[in-house]
Amino acid sequence: MRIPKPGPILLSLTAAAALAAVPAAASASAHRSPVVGQVYVNDNTAGTNTIGAFDRHADGSLTPEAGSPFAAGGAGTGAGLASQGALQISPDGRFLIAADAGSNQISVLRIYGSSLHLVRNGVVSSGGDLPVSIAIHGKLVYVANAGTTGTSYTGFRLRHDGRLAPIPGSAVALPSGSQPGDVLFNGTGSKLAGTRVASSEIDSFTVGHDGRLTAAPGSPFPAQGLGPFGSEFRPTNPDQLFVSNAHNTAMDSGTVSAFRDSGNGVLSSIGSSPFADQQMAPCWVEITHDGQFLFTVNTASGTISRYSIAPGGTLTLLGSTPVRASGGVGAVDARLSPGGHYLYVDESKIGAVGAFAVNGGHLTELAGSPTALPAGATPAGIVVTG
Numbered sequence: 001m002r003i004p005k006p007g008p009i010l011l012s013l014t015a016a017a018a019l020a021a022v023p024a025a026a027s028a029s030a031h032r033s034p035v036v037g038q039v040y041v042n043d044n045t046a047g048t049n050t051i052g053a054f055d056r057h058a059d060g061s062l063t064p065e066a067g068s069p070f071a072a073g074g075a076g077t078g079a080g081l082a083s084q085g086a087l088q089i090s091p092d093g094r095f096l097i098a099a100d101a102g103s104n105q106i107s108v109l110r111i112y113g114s115s116l117h118l119v120r121n122g123v124v125s126s127g128g129d130l131p132v133s134i135a136i137h138g139k140l141v142y143v144a145n146a147g148t149t150g151t152s153y154t155g156f157r158l159r160h161d162g163r164l165a166p167i168p169g170s171a172v173a174l175p176s177g178s179q180p181g182d183v184l185f186n187g188t189g190s191k192l193a194g195t196r197v198a199s200s201e202i203d204s205f206t207v208g209h210d211g212r213l214t215a216a217p218g219s220p221f222p223a224q225g226l227g228p229f230g231s232e233f234r235p236t237n238p239d240q241l242f243v244s245n246a247h248n249t250a251m252d253s254g255t256v257s258a259f260r261d262s263g264n265g266v267l268s269s270i271g272s273s274p275f276a277d278q279q280m281a282p283c284w285v286e287i288t289h290d291g292q293f294l295f296t297v298n299t300a301s302g303t304i305s306r307y308s309i310a311p312g313g314t315l316t317l318l319g320s321t322p323v324r325a326s327g328g329v330g331a332v333d334a335r336l337s338p339g340g341h342y343l344y345v346d347e348s349k350i351g352a353v354g355a356f357a358v359n360g361g362h363l364t365e366l367a368g369s370p371t372a373l374p375a376g377a378t379p380a381g382i383v384v385t386g
Contacts, residue, residue, distance in 0.1 A: 033057035037337065037386015038114070039344050039353060042087035042098045043069055043377035046078025049100045051087070051109065051116055052353075052373045056386055060342040060355050062371040069374040070116040073107035073123035074100025078378055080348055082197065083132035083146065084182040084230040084284050084333060086381030091138060093385060095119070095162045099131040099143070101380075104150075106131060106143060108162045111385075119162035127154030127171055132380070133182050137189035140211050144183040144194055148176050153183055153194055153203070155211050167211045175199065181229045186238035191261055193241055195228040196220060202228055202243060204265040216265025224257040224274040230284040233261075236291030240313045241267065244282040244296050245274060254282040256296055256305075258313045271314035277305050279320055286334045286343065293318075293361040295334060297345060302328025304345070306361045321363040325370050326350050335382045346382045351375075353382070 039062055041052040050069035054062040086099040089111075096109045096116065100123070108122040129147025136142075141156040141164060155170030174180060179198035185191065185207070192213060194203040201220035205213035225245025234240040241259045248254055255274035259267040280300035287294045287309070294307040294315065303320040310316070323331045323345060330349025336342070336358065343363060345354040352370035356363040373379055 033059040033061060037384065038065070040087060040096055040383045041346060041353060041373060041377070041379045042072070042381035043374060044076035044078070044081060044086070044101065044380045045376045045378070046102065047075055048072070049074050049076035049098065049102065049107070050374065050377070051096065051098060052377060052379070053114070053116060054353065054371065055114065056337070056384065060357055060366050061368055062353060062355060065114045067115055069377075070109065071118065072098045072100060072109065073118045074105035075102035076100065076378070077102040078376070080332070080378060081132045081380040082179075082181060083144070083380060085133040085135065085184065086333075087383050088134045088136045089383045089385065090136060090158060095158065096383065097134050097136065097141060097158075099126070099134055099381065101130050101132055104129055104131065104147075106134070106164060108158070108164060110162055121163055124156075124164045124166070127166060128152040133180065135183045135185050135192060137185040140189065140207070142183050142192060144180040146180050151176055151178060151180070153180070153192075153213065155213070157211065170212050172205075172213055172215075182231050184231060184233065186233040186241075186261065187235060188238045191233075191238065191265060193231060193233075193261070195231055195243060197227050197229055197246070200226050200228060202267060204261065204267050206265045216267070218266060221267045224269070225255045228257070230296065232285045232287050234287055234291045234309065234313070235289050237313070240270070242285055242287065242294060244285050246281045246283045246299070252278050252280060254279050254298060256282060256285070256294065256307065256315060258315060260313065270312065275307070275315040276317060278317065279303055279305055284333050286336055288336065288358070289340045295343060295363070297331050297334050299331060300329065302331065304334070304356070304363060306363060308361055318361045321356070321365070323347065323354055324365050325352060325354065333380065333382045335384045337384045338386055344382060344384055346379045348379050351377045351379065
């Protein structure tokens with residue numbers, strides 16, 4: 001199987017995953033601090049894919065769970081996926097859904113306390129080639145397939161027992177080489193969006209009661225920069241969509257776009273969008289649960305940019321926080337804890353997870369960060385529970 005080529009920046013950063021030794025993040029205080037949740041990472045390991053699992057402590061620190069990593073069922077690629085959302089959790093907290101990009105499959109694992117178990121018949125075809133991103137709302141699941149053949153968004157229903165059932169007629173074919181990087185629902189499940197990294201376009205759909213998609217008039221929409229990549233709907237406003245533009249080539253020319261998503265899915269620019277990032281390769285996007293701040297991981301600069309979000313959706317850049325280990329270059333997916341007090345960052349290049357304390361729009365990396373992932377991990381996708 002031929003892997004589609006990421007953009008020029010991401011090729012050198014996410015695909016070149018020579019793992020380096022990193023210090024374990026578990027400080028002595030981690031053993032005294034109570035466990036309040038977990039952090040899971042799609043290791044995307046070549047051959048049998050695995051999920052790295054960590055206990056998350058009240059002080060934000062991480063310790064590996066006994067038995068980690070857990071077999072996912074399918075195969076990883078052993079190289080960076082250049083996508084957001086390769087691992088998701090069901091809204092009821094019972095199941096993890098992982099992209100197995102190396103075998104064109106999706107795996108569902110049941111969460112049992114501090115252990116993961118593959119659901120019976122829980123590995124299914126992704127309905128295309130090279131699944132890289134997963135979206136979930138309620139029982140509805142969509143997968144972005146980014147391969148050179150079988151490029152598509154494909155829908156499934158998550159059954160009560162954790163098995164995925166394909167939705168007949170749900171697949172939306174995409175042009176070969178468009179390289180979807182992210183697929184996601186808004187907060188009400190009425191809209192679905194997807195980014196096409198290679199062709200610099202954004203797909204926008206309305207979602208029917210049968211789970212099938214209807215393209216918005218004019219979709220796909222041109223992006224406001226090269227390589228639209230990570231994206232997120234505002235948690236407090238399902239009609240506002242934010243998208244990073246990762247492949248602008250001039251020095252420190254990264255931007256983040258803000259769009260208004262109308263009732264029929266048509267996207268329109270908010271204010272003076274796109275908003276300057278002053279860094280290189282803003283890729284992964286995460287918004288605080290109160291909708292007030294946006295963080296974007298700058299994969300080439302080794303930083304995390306911080307924005308405040310006005311009620312109308314305009315962004316104000318507050319600054320950028322360095323990712324400490326190895327200059328932070330190669331950091332990828334990021335996810336906030338349920339309480340919003342910590343941000344966990346998938347540092348793919350070095351096979352580790354970074355941890356940051358969140359104070360409004362400010363970030364401080366924890367003293368013991370990062371925590372090493374299992375050997376062979378080339379991680380893509382991260383989930384935080386608790």
